[in-house]
Amino acid sequence: MDKKQFKPIAVELKKDKLYYWCQCGHSKNQPFCDGSHEAYFCEPMLVTVPETVTRKLCTCKQSGNKPYCDGTHRTL
Numbered sequence: 001m002d003k004k005q006f007k008p009i010a011v012e013l014k015k016d017k018l019y020y021w022c023q024c025g026h027s028k029n030q031p032f033c034d035g036s037h038e039a040y041f042c043e044p045m046l047v048t049v050p051e052t053v054t055r056k057l058c059t060c061k062q063s064g065n066k067p068y069c070d071g072t073h074r075t076l
C-alpha cells in the first residue's frame with residue numbers, strides 16, 4: 001500500500017450528525033465507509049460530535065485514538 005494513502009483526511013464533522021468511519025481500510029470513500037467491509041468481517045465505527053468541528057480522521061487504521069489521527073501513520 002502506498003504510504004500516501006495513510007495520511008489523515010481533515011473533515012468538518014457536523015454537530016449531532018452520524019458518520020460511519022471505515023475501520024477495514026478498503027473503502028473507496030476514505031475516511032468513511034462505503035460498504036466494502038462486508039468482505040472483510042469488519043464494521044464501521046459510528047462517530048458523532050457534540051459541536052461542529054474539523055478533525056483529522058485516520059486512514060491508516062492503526063491510530064490509538066480512532067477515528068482520529070494520532071500520528072501513527074508516520075511510523076508505518
Ligand code: FES
Pocket residue numbers: 021022023024025026027032033034035036037038042043044045
Ligand atoms: S468499508 Fe471499511 S468499514 Fe465499511
